[in-house]
Structures are given as C-alpha cells and as structure tokens.
C-alpha cells in the first residue's frame with residue numbers, strides 16, 4: 001500500500017490521547033520512507049472528557065470515541081489490533097499477545113493507565129472503569145440488571161477524585177427512570193480514602209461538588225480506605241463495612257507491568273521515566289507519553305489534558321528521531337482548566353483557586369469536547385502528493401523477473417522462525433527445500449487442487465495471512481474435501497531487507513496458524529517484491545469419490561442455506577476510503593478467519609445436493625453458477641449482513657468489482673421493494689473469505705440450520721428456495 005521503499009519503522013503502542021494527534025500530524029505531513037504501525041488493544045479510543053457523558057446518556061458511543069481505523073488510514077499507518085505484552089529492547093522488537101514480534105526503529109508508548117486493583121478482592125468483585133471497552137460492556141450489563149431488578153440496589157463508586165465524583169453522578173443520571181420500583185430503589189455511595197473529595201482541586205470546586213452530590217442524594221464516605229472487596233461490598237482498614245450490590249472502581253492510576261519487565265527505567269509506581277523530550281531514559285529512539293509516562297523534570301497528574309498536550313511535541317520528536325535529529329524538550333503548562341460534569345447538563349469549572357459552576361459550564365465543556373473530537377473525525381482530504389514519496393529513485397527501480405524474488409537469506413530466516421505443521425504424508429516439504437514439494441494421496445482418493453489469492457485489502461500482514469489462508473481453504477471445503485497441503489505465493493512491497501523479513505514472517509505466521517488448525521502443511525511457495533502486498537495460496541486436498549460435492553446438482557424444492565454474512569466487499573472498500581468504523585471491520589474479520597470446515601461437514605451430513613463458497617462474484621454470481629439454469633427465489637430481507645454493510649451500500653459505497661458482478665443481473669428478476677435496495681446491491685458484493693452456500697433437501701433444512709448455529713455459525717440462514725423449471729433467479733423482499 002505504501003509506494004516508496006520503507007526505510008524506517010515507527011511503531012506506536014496504544015491509541016491513546018497523544019498518539020491520535022501523532023497520527024493526525026503524520027497524516028497531514030507524511031515522513032518519506034517512514035512506515036507507521038499502530039498496535040492497539042482497542043480500535044476505538046474513548047475521549048476521557050466525554051466518558052461520563054456517555055454513561056449519563058448525553059452522548060452515543062460514536063460521539064465519545066475516536067475511531068482508529070479512518071485515522072490510521074489517513075496517516076497511511078497500519079493498524080494492528082493486539083495487546084503488547086513486552087519489549088525486546090536490544091533487538092528493538094515489540095512483543096504482542098497474538099502476532100509475531102514487530103521490529104521498530106523508533107518506538108512510542110501511549111497505553112494509558114488503569115485503576116490500581118491491588119486491594120484483595122478488587123480484581124474479582126469490582127468493576128474497573130478502565131479499560132473502557134470492558135467497562136462499557138459491564139455498564140450495559142448493569143443497566144439491564146437494574147431494569148430487571150425486583151429489589152432496591154446500592155451502587156458504590158470507590159475513588160473520590162475527579163473521575164470518581166464525575167462517574168457516580170453520571171451513573172445516577174444514566175440509571176434514572178430505569179429501576180422498576182422507581183428511582184428511590186437505587187442508592188449511591190461515593191467512597192474516598194482522603195479527608196475530602198477532589199484532591200488537587202480548590203476548596204470552591206470541592207464545595208460545589210459536595211452540594212451537587214448532596215442534591216443527588218449520594219452519600220459520601222471520607223477517610224474510607226478500602227482494605228477488601230467481596231461479593232457483597234467493601235470493608236475499610238478501620239473495620240467499617242459498606243454493603244454494596246455493585247462496586248465501581250476509579251482509584252488512582254496504576255502502571256502496566258511490562259515496561260519495567262522489559263528493562264525500561266520506571267518510577268516508583270512503574271510508570272516509564274522519560275526526559276523533557278518524552279524520550280525514555282537511557283533508550284534513544286523510544287518515547288512515552290500520556291498516563292504511562294513519568295516526565296522527570298515536569299511531573300503532572302495523570303490526566304487526559306496532559307496526554308493531549310503532549311501530542312504535538314511527541315509528533316515533532318518522533319519525526320526528528322526518524323530523521324536522526326536530536327529531540328527537543330517540552331515544558332507542559334502547570335495549571336489547566338478542569339470542567340467536571342455533575343451528571344445532568346451542569347458542570348463545575350476549576351482552575352488554580354478559581355471555581356464556578358452552572359449549565360453554562362457544561363455547554364462550554366460540551367463545545368470544547370465536540371470541537372476536539374471533530375479534529376479526528378473530520379480529517380482533511382489529502383491529495384496524492386500528500387502520500388509518502390522518495391527522492392532516492394534508484395532504490396525504487398527494482399528488478400523484475402526472478403530478480404524480484406526475495407533474497408534467499410530472508411526467506412530462509414523467515415521460514416526458520418515459523419513452525420509449520422508437519423504431516424506424515426508430506427514426503428518433501430519446506431524443511432527439505434527441494435525444487436518441488438511431494439505429497440502422498442491416501443489410496444482410493446481423488447486429489448483436489450485450488451488456488452486463490454488477492455491484493456492486500458488490509459494493512460495488517462498477520463491478519464491478511466490468516467484471512468488469505470482461510471479464503472483459499474474454503475474452496476476445498478466447498479467440495480466436501482479434506483485439505484492436506486498448501487503453497488504460498490507472497491509479493492511484498494519494496495523495503496529494506498530487515499523490513500521484508502518482518503513482513504514475511506507476519507504473513508506466513510498468520511497463514512500457518514490457520515493451516516495448522518486445518519491440519520494442512522505449508523509445503524512451499526514463492527516470494528517476490530512488488531508495488532504492493534499480495535498473497536495467494538494453492539491448497540491441495542483429497543476426497544473419496546462418493547463424497548465429492550459439486551457446485552451443481554440443485555433439486556427443485558431445495559432450501560438455500562448461507563452460512564456467513566455478506567458485505568466484506570463494501571466494508572473494505574469503505575475502509576480504503578476511511579469510511580468504515582473499526583468495530584465493523586473487527587466484527588467482519590472475526591468471522592472471516594472462522595474456519596468453514598465444520599460448516600462443510602454439517603452441510604454434507606444434511607445431504608447437501610450442491611455446495612460452493614461465496615467469493616469474488618458475490619452471492620448472485622455464485623448462486624447462478626450453482627443453479628445452472630434452475631429457478632430460485634431469494635428473500636433479500638433474510639440475507640445475513642455484516643454490521644455496517646447495509647448502511648454503506650445505502651450510501652452508495654461499493655467495491656470496484658460491483659459493476660462487473662452486476663452483469664449477472666441479466667439472469668435476475670428483481671421483485672423487491674425500494675426498502676431492500678441496499679440489500680439487493682449486497683447480493684452482488686464480492687466476498688473475501690465468504691461463507692458456504694448449499695442446496696439442502698427441504699425436510700432437513702431446519703435440523704441443518706440448528707446444527708450450524710450450534711457449531712458456531714450464528715448467522716447461518718435459509719435465504720431462499722430452488723424452484724421448478726428453468727431460471728430466472730428472483731430477488732424479492
């Protein structure tokens with residue numbers, strides 16, 4: 001996807017408040033030869049200032065979250081959804097929970113903090129406000145629990161800093177009118193270990209908040225230092241007991257353990273020690289910002305405000321580090337204005353010794369917060385000139401033919417790090433490195449061969465490897481066959497040898513994970529360089545002659561069963577344009593890497609007369625091939641669709657292949673209403689790693705669908721029936 005050769009890898013860990021600004025700035029002004037990779041556990045960054053407003057019900061999810069998919073696309077950065085668990089500082093590698101290590105030249109860490117949960121029982125019984133993605137889920141569950149409750153409930157918030165004070169009022173606001181016995185059936189307690197609430201704020205602000213809490217009927221327990229949490233409440237060090245039905249945990253911030261374990265210098269609480277330029281002590285080229293950093297000369301509270309302010313100097317210093325220039329120091333401001341909301345549309349303003357409050361303060365805060373969010377939502381259109389260019393033309397002029405092969409050392413090293421599954425029937429495979437692989441077919445079986453591949457539609461090579469392998473395996477499953485071996489054809493974008501090695505390892509590791517789960521040996525392949533990443537696999541399998549299920553063979557009355565949702569074409573077309581929400585893409589990818597093996601077995605077991613996998617020609621194209629002239633009626637309203645697909649199709653977003661696929665319309669009669677217009681378009685949407693489509697005898701269809709759903713194919717649906725006589729294919733509502 002990146003045209004210029006990659007010379008340096010800038011890796012950002014965590015999509016926190018400082019990094020979103022780094023991405024925006026690199027998007028506005030790309031750095032030639034620098035490839036950016038963001039590794040983030042969450043693909044939506046909650047904006048801390050608006051979080052209580054989400055709980056209170058003033059904002060929806062999208063209003064308070066920065067979607068990292070369009071932002072990384074804007075920055076021409078790769079987005080890897082993963083959790084970083086360590087660093088190899090000497091080899092300069094980031095260690096992830098799921099994927100292979102990621103090499104870096106320049107590194108920046110902005111992973112935030114989470115409430116300290118060291119109190120016995122807290123981890124098991126309290127709900128931490130961070131990670132926010134988990135909190136959101138627990139919050140939704142709490143809302144449902146309250147709505148279904150038949151008895152009074154008491155909710156406690158532990159931590160009486162700004163976060164806790166705001167949260168308890170927001171929770172009360174968000175739960176208003178939800179308890180079946182009325183609002184009086186809900187009681188709230190705010191528990192703080194200090195003598196007063198809001199440490200670090202002035203007396204006026206504290207007084208105003210106390211008034212707001214009292215008006216809301218929230219009991220405040222000062223000097224209540226929680227010593228233990230259990231399933232019925234909390235106990236203080238002095239023995240006091242507080243019975244609570246739910247404990248929300250908003251105490252002081254704790255650091256993650258992995259930076260210290262990796263050998264980075266940390267402060268006494270475990271936060272990464274950085275100098276005034278945000279560079280880690282003793283580790284040039286490694287930076288940290290936001291809550292996770294402890295800025296030696298300028299200690300500041302853990303607050304989103306400071307993380308935001310660090311964004312511009314961090315971006316500047318990362319750029320300088322990539323160029324080999326010395327970073328510049330930055331002095332953050334000492335005081336800042338806090339606008340802390342009090343549940344309803346009201347806020348308290350606090351700065352130094354100044355305090356005031358009212359609905360005007362909330363409107364002001366709302367205006368500031370929305371303006372901030374617009375910076376990351378309404379990204380400027382960049383022309384092609386904004387894309388990274390390289391002045392070293394000779395480097396870009398790479399050889400074609402066999403000269404475009406990846407160097408032998410790179411390939412050997414990459415393969416050595418991978419643990420490809422072995423099979424006894426592989427006579428010569430990767431380990432033997434002969435001219436060709438040799439595989440033994442079980443006696444009496446037919447060999448099944450297929451090849452499938454695509455240009456990268458994702459900027460994450462590990463995930464691409466997984467999707468590509470699954471996509472290629474699907475052809476074998478669709479024949480009712482068993483996969484046995486695979487060959488890879490990988491084209492990597494031009495880059496320095498070390499970068500090629502890293503990308504190759506990621507692509508192949510992703511593929512090998514999928515092939516290993518499918519008991520399929522990767523027995524060889526070919527790698528080369530090209531303008532962009534592309535990937536194909538030839539998969540070989542076998543099948544007993546009587547068990548072969550062809551694409552053709554439908555019978556009148558058969559029920560058409562589709563095992564997976566549609567819409568990958570439109571979703572990834574939208575992703576290329578920065579229009580797809582990260583959570584839509586995540587949900588689709590989760591399904592795309594789900595094996596179709598069990599689905600195929602299930603369809604065959606229920607007597608499938610014909611079967612195919614839905615890929616590039618879309619549902620309509622593949623179904624027409626399957627019908628082979630038979631008639632069929634498909635109910636568009638029944639089509640399972642990926643989240644976001646219908647919205648995008650309704651907005652006229654389409655894959656470039658759609659027009660070609662719509663040529664199949666000559667064999668289609670459209671009888672649907674206007675309301676199903678977008679669904680009709682999606683029937684032609686090209687699919688990657690799509691589901692299986694099968695014609696099942698009508699009397700077995702209900703059992704078949706039940707079995708498919710029980711096997712984890714939740715979207716499996718009967719979408720229509722095969723009719724009598726010759727075509728057309730009818731699409732109705």
Ligand SMILES: Cc1cc2nc3c(=O)[nH]c(=O)nc-3n(C[C@H](O)[C@H](O)[C@H](O)COP(=O)(O)OP(=O)(O)OC[C@H]3O[C@@H](n4cnc5c(N)ncnc54)[C@H](O)[C@@H]3O)c2cc1C
Nearest residue numbers: 014016017041042048049084111112163290291303304305
């Ligand atoms: C209820 C509440 C209200 C608050 N209100 C305010 C407020 O009004 N104003 C204010 O200034 N501050 C507020 N804060 C504090 C504020 O939330 C934090 O200071 C701020 O979020 C820190 O930003 P950050 O950039 O350091 O990290 P974050 O914004 O927390 O982002 C960290 C990112 O890193 C990712 N990540 C974490 N660990 C890993 C890992 N191991 N690997 C990969 N990715 C990882 C996460 O998914 C996340 O995307 C509030 C806090 C709470 C709890």
